[in-house]
Amino acid sequence: MIKKALIGILCSAVVLAVGILIGHYGISSGSSAPSWMQNVTKDVDESFIEKFLSEVDTVHIQENLRELTDMPHMATTAGDEKTVQVMLKRWQDPGYGLDDAWREEYDVYLSFPNANKPNKVTVVNAEAAVLHSIREKEKAYTDDQKDPDVVQPYAAYSPPGNVKGRLVYANQGKPSDYEHLNQTLDLRGTIAITRYGGAGRGAKAINAAPYGVVGVLVYTDPLDINDGLMSDASETYPHSWYMPPSGVERGSFNRDFGDLLTPYLAAKEDTYRISPEDITGIPPIPTQPIGFEDAYVLICALGGDAAPSTWQGAFNCTYNVGGPGFSSASAFNNSDVKMDIYNYGEVKKSANVMGVIKGSVEPDRYVIYGNHRDSWVHGAIDPSSGTSVMLELTRVLGRMVKEGVWRPRRSIIFGSWGAEEFGLIGSAEYTEQYFAKLSERAIAYINVDIAVFANATLRASAMPSLESVIFKATKEVSAPGEASTSVYDAWIRHSNRTSPTHGLIPKLGYLTGAGSDYAAFVHYLGISSIDMSYTYDRSKTNARIYPAYHTAYDTFDYASKYIDPGFVGHQAVARTAGNILIRLADSLLLPFNCSDYAEILEAYLNTAVSLYQQQLQAHKISIGKLQTDWWRCYASKCNSLSFMPLKVRRINDQLMLLDRAFLDPLAFPDKYAFRHVIWTSSSAGKATFPGLADAYAKAELSGEASDWAKVHYHLSVVSQAIEGAANTLAEVI
C-alpha cells in the first residue's frame, strides 16, 4: 500500500515540474501585461543575489560576535536582556533595520544552581572526612572565566538532593551499560559516574534509577572530545582548541522540548500549568556534570573488575567498574562519593525577539529564519556565531529594504529565540502560540544555530525537497579562504552519496532529531526546514563536538583564534543561508523539488521491504503491491495561462503543504510534539519510516501479537500519510 502512494508522489512531482516550465514560459511572454502584473510575476533576481553576496562582510560578523559575547548571557539573566537590546536596536535601526521588530515574552520553567549554596561533590570516608572535593567552577585562563556571572556547571532539571554512595563507572549510562553492571554488582545505593555520549544527558539518570542508583555524575572523556589529549600545560585551551581539564559541559537534562509545565500550550501568564512534580523525562535522581580532571581522580581510584574494552577512555589507568566503590589500594578505600545538589526550578520571563520584512506580493506567505540567543556562558560559538551571521544577514537585507532597492515577494520573519539551552523553549512556545497562522502560511524555516564548528566543509540537514536550492546556493558561494572552490565543491569532496537521479552529490542530512530550534518547526508544524553550519574535517579530529561546547571557554577569544580565524567560515554560512533565504522569499515558483523527496521516500521503502518484508508476510501484514491502476501520472492540463497569478499560487501551496500532509498528531503519543511520520526520531537506527522501524524492532524482540498489530498500525499510518502527500501534489481536482 505504500508503494502505490509513492508512485503518486513521484508522478506528481513530474506534473509540477511541467507546471514550472509552463509558468516560466508564461511569465517571460507576459511582458506586455500591466505594470502590476510585472510585479506579480517577477521571479528571483540573480543580480540581487550577487549584490547580497558581495556585501556580506567578515568584519561586521566579527564585531557582532564581540558585542554579543562581552558577557555571559544565560537565558533570563541580565546578560540575556542585554542581547535582547542588541537585537532590538539592530532590527529597529532606521538605516538598516527591518520593517518591524518586537519582544515576545513567555513565562517558562527553568532550573538553576543556587549561587549561595553551590552544588558540591566530594569523596568522604566512613568518618565523614572529606578526602577530595570536585572543583566548583572551571579554571580561569582569561578574564572571561573570571566573570562572576559564569554559572557553576550543573545539570539543568536535575532534582536537588543530598546523596551518598559507593561509586561505579557506568560507561555512557545507556540501558545496556547498567544492565551489564547489574549482572555482577548490586547497584542499589551507588553513585554512577558516566561519560558524555551514547545516551541523552537526562537518560543517563533515567536509565540508572530503576537499578537503585542514587546519583549520577557525568564528565567528558578526553577520548571523546580532545582526541585523547589531556594535559593542561600545553595541549589544551588556551594553547589549542581542546577542552582544559577543568572544563565542564553544562546542559539541559530534559527529554521533551518546550516549556515543561505547559505542554502544547504557549507559556503565558494565565496559562494552565502542570505541577513540576508531574514533569516526565527529567532525572529522577541528583545529577551533576564534572570536569575530566576530577573524573580522572575518581575513575582511576575505582576498585572492582576492569570495565570492558569499549568502556575504556583516555586516562592512563584501567577503568574499573567499582567494587562498588574505590579500590582498597587507593587513598579513597572505604569511601563514598557524596553529592549535595541545590538546583531549584523557577518560572521566569524569557524573551524571543522577532523581526519582519513584509512581503510585497504575498505577505501572507512566510519564510522564517531563526537562531537562539541564550548561551550557557559567553556562548561565542553556541549560539552567538549563528546570531552574528543572522545580524549580518539582516543588516544587508534591511539596508536594501530601507533604501527601497528591494522588497521580498513573501514576508520574512526573523526569530531570535530565548531559552533554547533549557530545551528549545522559545521556538517551541512560538510554534504553540502561533500554530494556526504558521500552519496556514509558513513556506520554510531556516535554522543557523552554531554557524561554525570548524571551517572545513558545510554540513546541512533538510527536508529532501530543499536539496536542490541548497545545492544551487552552495555553488554560488566561495568556500572559506578558497576563492576558486565553491562551498558545494568542498562539501562534495568531504561528504557525498550517489543519487539514482543526480549521480554523485553532497550528502544532505535529515532532520530526525531535536538538536536545535528546527525541532518544533519540523516535527510539530511540518514546515520544510533547513539546519546548517560549517564543520570539521573528520580526518583531523574525532571530537564529538567542538571542545569548548557549553563550557566557560566558549569565548570570542576561542572562536576567533581556533574556530574561525578571519571569520571566513561565518561569512560562507551567511552567504549560503542568505542566498537560500532570498530564493525562498523571491522565487515565483517555490524552489522545492518533490522528486528529490520521492527519491528518499523510495529509498526508505526499499529499506523497509528488504528489512521487514519477510517477517511482515509471516504476520499477514501486507506492505503493498504495485497497483498500476493507481498510477497518478496526470497529463498536464496547463494549457491556459489565463489565471497565472492564481495558478502560481496554487502550485506553491501544493509545495508548501507537502510536509504538512505528513503530519499525524496521534501517531506518536509517547513522543512529545513529534507528528511528522517521515522524520520523527527513531531508536531503531534504520533509514526507513521511523514509526514502522521502532514498532518492528519491538515486535521482533517481544514476538507478541499486540506488538505486531502496532507494526501493522504504523504501516497504515505512514501509508495514509504518503497518500495524503501524494494527493497534495496531484492535480488539484
Added chain:
Amino acid sequence: MIKKALIGILCSAVVLAVGILIGHYGISSGSSAPSWMQNVTKDVDESFIEKFLSEVDTVHIQENLRELTDMPHMATTAGDEKTVQVMLKRWQDPGYGLDDAWREEYDVYLSFPNANKPNKVTVVNAEAAVLHSIREKEKAYTDDQKDPDVVQPYAAYSPPGNVKGRLVYANQGKPSDYEHLNQTLDLRGTIAITRYGGAGRGAKAINAAPYGVVGVLVYTDPLDINDGLMSDASETYPHSWYMPPSGVERGSFNRDFGDLLTPYLAAKEDTYRISPEDITGIPPIPTQPIGFEDAYVLICALGGDAAPSTWQGAFNCTYNVGGPGFSSASAFNNSDVKMDIYNYGEVKKSANVMGVIKGSVEPDRYVIYGNHRDSWVHGAIDPSSGTSVMLELTRVLGRMVKEGVWRPRRSIIFGSWGAEEFGLIGSAEYTEQYFAKLSERAIAYINVDIAVFANATLRASAMPSLESVIFKATKEVSAPGEASTSVYDAWIRHSNRTSPTHGLIPKLGYLTGAGSDYAAFVHYLGISSIDMSYTYDRSKTNARIYPAYHTAYDTFDYASKYIDPGFVGHQAVARTAGNILIRLADSLLLPFNCSDYAEILEAYLNTAVSLYQQQLQAHKISIGKLQTDWWRCYASKCNSLSFMPLKVRRINDQLMLLDRAFLDPLAFPDKYAFRHVIWTSSSAGKATFPGLADAYAKAELSGEASDWAKVHYHLSVVSQAIEGAANTLAEVI
C-alpha cells in the same frame, strides 16, 4: 485571556469587511483589464441564481424519490448497489451530468441480524413455556412492507446472546434512571425496557450494564412520537403520518462515528484493524428494539411500584418499575423476558459515489455538498428526500455546465455517502482518506440528509459565519405553497432570536452533535458547514422526529401523502441549498461573516463568565481581563489594488481557515474525532465553550483539585484556539 482574543476576532472581522468593500470597488473599476482578468475578478451572477431557482422542479424531485425508493436499500445490500448505479448514471449523463463521477469503496465493519435465525424476544414462565412472542417484523399495510428485503428491526452493534430475566422499566435508560431504580431494586440479572429519547441508543445498554442488567429492550412510546395516539384502526399510518403500533425504529447503537475497526484510518483492504472485541462505545449486553404494541403488553403487566410521573408514557395503564418482573395479578406472573439475539458483525464493501464540477478560476478550492444514500428500509424521507434534492440540484447545474452556460469559480464536490445509518461511515472514511487535501482546500460543506421532516419552516444549523449567506438565500426562495412569503419570513415567524447586531432574526442552530454526515467535516476537519431541512410546526406536534423514522413505513407513499404532498418542501430546500452552494462556489470574496461568529463567541464568553467566574476565581483560575493594549484593530492598509487576484485569495484563505484554527487534536482524547474546541459535543448543556463547560461540571461535582486543573486546562485550550483564530483573521503580517 479569552476576552482579549475575542476582541481580536471582532476587530479582524471589521478589517475583512473593509477589505471586501475595497475588493468590490477594485473589481468594478477594473473593467478595462484583459479578458482573463474579467474572469478572475468575476463575482457571483445574480441572474444565474434566478435561472437556477426557476429550473428546480417538483416533478423531477418526485420521480427521483420514486426511483430511489422502489426497493429497500440498506447499506451494502443489492438495493444499495442499485442506488449506486442510479447516482452514477445521473452524474455521468452526457446531457446533464457532472464533469466526473466515480465510486469509492471502503471495507467497513457492519452489524446485521441473521436472516435465517431471527432475533426473538419472548415472555417465558418458570416451565419455559412461551406466554408471549414479540412481533418479528412490522405489520404490512402496503406492498412495500411485504418486500422480503425489509430487514428485521434490530439494534446494530448489539452483541448476540441468549439472556433471560425479570423485566424492569428504566424510562429512557439514562444514568440517573438506572440510579433511581437501583435505590429500591436489585437490577442484577434483569432485562430493562426503555423508551427512545433522553440518551443515545447504545448508551441505554452501556448505562445499564454496570448495574448487572443483562439485556435491554427499546421502544418508541406513543407519547414521544404520535402525540399520544396509538390506535391501529384509524389514527396511525396508513391513515395518518403516525407510527403504527408495530412500527420499530431501527438504528445503530454505537457511540463513535466512522468505521469502528479503523479509527483515524481510511478502511481500505490492507488497513490495520483493531479486533472487534476492542471496540468501545457499543452495547455490552444484548439489545433489541420493539414496537409499542408489544411494549404495551409488557409494561402494563409490570409489578412493583409506580414509576415517577415523568416516566409515564401514553399507555392507558400505570407504568410500574417492575417487581423486578411482572405483577402477580398479570398473566405473566413469575415469568421472565427472554432475548435471543443473533446479530453478527461483518466487514463489507460500502461505496461512496463522488461527483465533481471543476472550478474555472480556483479549482483547488472545494465546496462540498453531500448526503448519505443508504437507508434502513426504503428510506423515503431518511435519506432519499435529501438524495432526491441533490439529484435535482446536480441535474440543473450539470446541464448548465454541459451547455457551457456556467462553470463555477471553485470546484464543487458532491458526495453520496454509504453506510451512514451504521455511524456516518462513508463520510468519515472519506475525511480520513483525504484529510490533508480537504484540510488544505475545502471552503465549506453543505449537508442535506432528511430534506423534509414536514413543511412548516426551515431548520438550519451552521457555523455562525455562514448565517448571513443562509439568510440571503432564504430571502430569495418562496416558502412551500406560499408564493408571497419567503423561506426566511416563514422561518423567522417560527423560530427567532434577538441579535445584538441584527435585531430579530431567524434562529440558526449549532452543529455540536454528530447526527448526520456533517460530523466529520465539522469536528474532525474544521470545515465551515451547514445542515438543513424543512421541518415541523411545533405547535402542531410534539413528535421527537417524523413518526416513520427508521421504520418500514418510511416509503414513497408516506412521503408523498403525509410529509410533503406536491414536493414543494423539497423544492424549497433544493432552491435554498442550491442558492447557498452557488454563492459559496462563485462569490469572489467568500460570503463568510466573521463578526457573526464573533457575536456567538462573545455570547459563549458571557455565559462562561456569568456561570463560572466566581468559582474560577475561588480556584485561582483567571478567565482574563480586558487588555486594551491587545486590541488588534489594524487600520486597513489596502490602499494598493495592484495585486488584486492574490489579495482576494488571501482574504478568502483567512476566511476558509478560520474554523480550522479552532481545531485541537489533543483536547478531547475521550471523544472520537472531536477536535473543534467551539463546537465539540458537550453534556453540560450550557451555551458556552464545551470543554470548559464539561470540565467545570465535573469539577463542581467532585471538588477535586485535579478536576479544577482540567478546568484551567480547557480554559487555556480554548483561549489559545481563539487567539489562533484571531491571528488567522488579523492582518497577515
